[in-house]
Amino acid sequence: MASVELRDIRKSYGTLEVIHGVSLMIEDGEFIALVGPSGCGKSTLLRMIAGLEEITDGEVMIGGQVVNPLTPRERNIAMVFQSYALYPHMTVAENMGFNLKLSGVAKPEIEKRVGEAARMLALTDLLERKPSQLSGGQRQRVAMGRAIVRDPAVFLFDEPLSNLDAKLRVQMRSEIKSLHQKVGTTSIYVTHDQIEAMTLADRIVVLNQGHIEQVGTPLELYRQPANLFVAGFIGSPA
Numbered sequence: 001m002a003s004v005e006l007r008d009i010r011k012s013y014g015t016l017e018v019i020h021g022v023s024l025m026i027e028d029g030e031f032i033a034l035v036g037p038s039g040c041g042k043s044t045l046l047r048m049i050a051g052l053e054e055i056t057d058g059e060v061m062i063g064g065q066v067v068n069p070l071t072p073r074e075r076n077i078a079m080v081f082q083s084y085a086l087y088p089h090m091t092v093a094e095n096m097g098f099n100l101k102l103s104g105v106a107k108p109e110i111e112k113r114v115g116e117a118a119r120m121l122a123l124t125d126l127l128e129r130k131p132s133q134l135s136g137g138q139r140q141r142v143a144m145g146r147a148i149v150r151d152p153a154v155f156l157f158d159e160p161l162s163n164l165d166a167k168l169r170v171q172m173r174s175e176i177k178s179l180h181q182k183v184g185t186t187s188i189y190v191t192h193d194q195i196e197a198m199t200l201a202d203r204i205v206v207l208n209q210g211h212i213e214q215v216g217t218p219l220e221l222y223r224q225p226a227n228l229f230v231a232g233f234i235g236s237p238a
């Protein structure tokens with residue numbers, strides 16, 4: 001686990017600046033929802049934290065350390081996307097353990113961690129199956145398992161449930177919540193679903209056109225939206 005701090009982060013593509021000086025302090029163990037309309041810069045911000053996108057200006061700190069020069073692997077972050085590319089020729093267990101194997105973790109340790117993650121995610125009975133033999137929700141759980149086994153300092157989610165149907169989304173939402181209650185890993189969760197943000201997050205960050213409109217608990221944003229944009233987005237009566 002670790003705190004995450006963004007210090008005046010900027011991102012330009014060519015001459016076009018799309019993130020305009022974002023600063024944010026996230027406490028160790030906090031669950032943050034990052035919300036905002038399509039194209040406002042949520043994925044770009046997440047990818048800069050992960051080290052998948054160059055930071056034009058500003059600093060990202062994880063656990064009090066500036067990580068700008070570090071590779072994604074060195075940042076000890078796990079990212080869960082909406083398109084969860086599982087390896088089709090590997091079993092669930094092999095998919096979950098693959099990153100650990102690449103990092104040179106010994107086989108008994110891999111089996112132990114995969115077993116623990118499988119129990120947490122109700123995948124124990126599915127460990128020998130291939131991805132093609134799983135439902136969409138089960139595949140998404142394997143993708144999360146693959147992230148959990150690495151015991152990352154921070155979880156980054158980029159709209160992980162947007163490809164699932166409504167019923168499954170509700171179920172996975174509560175699984176993500178109970179997972180966070182169990183492991184307590186600092187999490188940043190991108191979604192454009194207000195209900196998801198309201199039910200999951202300790203605090204919500206509302207992003208609009210590359211800048212932060214407001215940061216607060218779900219209740220604070222609902223009761224005291226800073227402006228009409230936040231009110232409209234959170235669906236509060238103001």
Ligand code: ADP
Nearest residue numbers: 013014018036037038039040041042043044045
């Ligand atoms: P969101 O995830 O909130 O939908 P993105 O972070 O994907 O938004 O995009 C933010 C802005 O940056 C958008 O205007 C998008 O068109 C632009 N953008 C994203 N990636 C690139 C890229 N590789 N090159 C140029 N512009 C990009």
Ligand code: MG
Nearest residue numbers: 042043044158
């Ligand atoms: Mg996006």
